[in-house]
Amino acid sequence: MKMTFRWYGKESDPIPLKYVKQIPGMSGLMGLLDKPAGVDWPEEEVKELVDYVHSCGLELEVIESVNVHEDIKMGLPTRDEYIKNYCSTIRTLAKYGVKVIVYNFMPVFDWLRTDLARVIDEDGSNSLYFNEEDLGEMGPMEIVRRTAEDSKGFTLPGWEPERLALLETTLKQYEGITPDMLRENYKYFLDRVIPVCEEVGVKMACHPDDPAWPIFGLPRIAHSQEDYDKIVKLHDSPANTLCLCTGSLGSNPANDIPAIIRHFGGMNRIGAMHVRNVKYLGHRHFREAAHLSSTGDLDMFAIMEAIYDTCPDTYIRPDHGRMIWDEEGRPGYGLFDRALGATYLNGIWEALCKIKGDK
Numbered sequence: 556m557k558m559t560f561r562w563y564g565k566e567s568d569p570i571p572l573k574y575v576k577q578i579p580g581m582s583g584l585m586g587l588l589d590k591p592a593g594v595d596w597p598e599e600e601v602k603e604l605v606d607y608v609h610s611c612g613l614e615l616e617v618i619e620s621v622n623v624h625e626d627i628k629m630g631l632p633t634r635d636e637y638i639k640n641y642c643s644t645i646r647t648l649a650k651y652g653v654k655v656i657v658y659n660f661m662p663v664f665d666w667l668r669t670d671l672a673r674v675i676d677e678d679g680s681n682s683l684y685f686n687e688e689d690l691g692e693m694g695p696m697e698i699v700r701r702t703a704e705d706s707k708g709f710t711l712p713g714w715e716p717e718r719l720a721l722l723e724t725t726l727k728q729y730e731g732i733t734p735d736m737l738r739e740n741y742k743y744f745l746d747r748v749i750p751v752c753e754e755v756g757v758k759m760a761c762h763p764d765d766p767a768w769p770i771f772g773l774p775r776i777a778h779s780q781e782d783y784d785k786i787v788k789l790h791d792s793p794a795n796t797l798c799l800c801t802g803s804l805g806s807n808p809a810n811d812i813p814a815i816i817r818h819f820g821g822m823n824r825i826g827a828m829h830v831r832n833v834k835y836l837g838h839r840h841f842r843e844a845a846h847l848s849s850t851g852d853l854d855m856f857a858i859m860e861a862i863y864d865t866c867p868d869t870y871i872r873p874d875h876g877r878m879i880w881d882e883e884g885r886p887g888y889g890l891f892d893r894a895l896g897a898t899y900l901n902g903i904w905e906a907l908c909k910i911k912g913d914k
């Protein structure tokens with residue numbers, strides 16, 4: 556297992572890499588270049604990023620995300636140009652040592668919350684929060700406005716301004732696109748990018764829908780074991796893998812996370828993991844919790860054990876943290892709580908190694 560940390564780049568992440576390196580057991584980053592979907596990432600910029608990360612004593616073997624252009628998801632004729640750029644980006648990243656590319660195939664919205672800083676009464680910290688009832692009142696345009704307003708000036712992953720500028724038009728274009736049609740377009744994409752990945756030794760790792768159900772009537776096809784079973788079959792290759800996010804899938808209590816990890820880990824289809832905890836507050840109503848099992852509803856030991864047993868070489872990152880100790884930062888992506896999360900997960904791992912034999 557390699558413990559990694561999500562980082563947004565020198566210009567837009569307030570957390571210096573020196574601090575990331577000081578978190579015990581941190582091997583590297585899940586990093587990115589801040590590029591709009593559809594763009595071919597320039598080699599000089601990739602090289603500069605990789606060199607910088609290495610100079611700080613960290614690895615950059617996972618990129619999160621290379622975003623997929625909406626035209627690819629909608630199956631428009633312009634998709635071929637964007638797929639060509641995607642393939643070229645894969646080649647460039649491979650040349651500089653990248654092994655896994657995390658992405659998602661969610662229409663329009665990536666993750667979605669109704670409050671980015673809900674105060675947790677027990678201790679005065681705050682975390683990301685979702686209540687479907689609030690969403691009903693808001694509607695897509697309002698949620699975008701609120702999310703931008705609450706993001707403290709940071710660009711949030713999945714909420715990049717250029718992606719949302721055309722929101723109304725894009726939402727209209729999706730009318731009439733069914734989950735099966737979206738899956739067809741997904742297959743078209745995978746049939747073209749996976750052979751390139753196989754050639755250059757990179758894995759694509761698909762992040763689940765977050766929350767784990769359809770929103771605003773948009774088709775969503777990655778929020779259960781059954782969905783993921785279909786995805787791995789769309790293009791059957793060890794390079795077509797999943798980024799199993801425990802908190803995203805875990806937003807639906809019907810998803811048995813350790814069992815899902817064992818299922819896909821056993822098939823060698825887990826390329827990366829996001830590990831975090833969720834606290835259920837009602838039907839389609841939850842908030843994010845600290846990583847410690849007892850503060851939420853997921854069993855982190857069972858999760859780490861499933862990883863240990865079925866995909867021990869995967870990349871992990873502590874996922875969203877709460878905001879604690881008065882830290883100001885990008886919602887979900889502060890330093891302190893994620894560092895605590897990494898340390899806790901490393902502790903579980905050490906215990907597993909001692910109990911079961913070293914991996």
Ligand code: DNO
Pocket residue numbers: 619620621657658659665666712713762800829875887
């Ligand atoms: C949210 C993240 C997602 C994830 C993308 C991958 O915090 O986990 O935005 O990076 O879905 O493409």
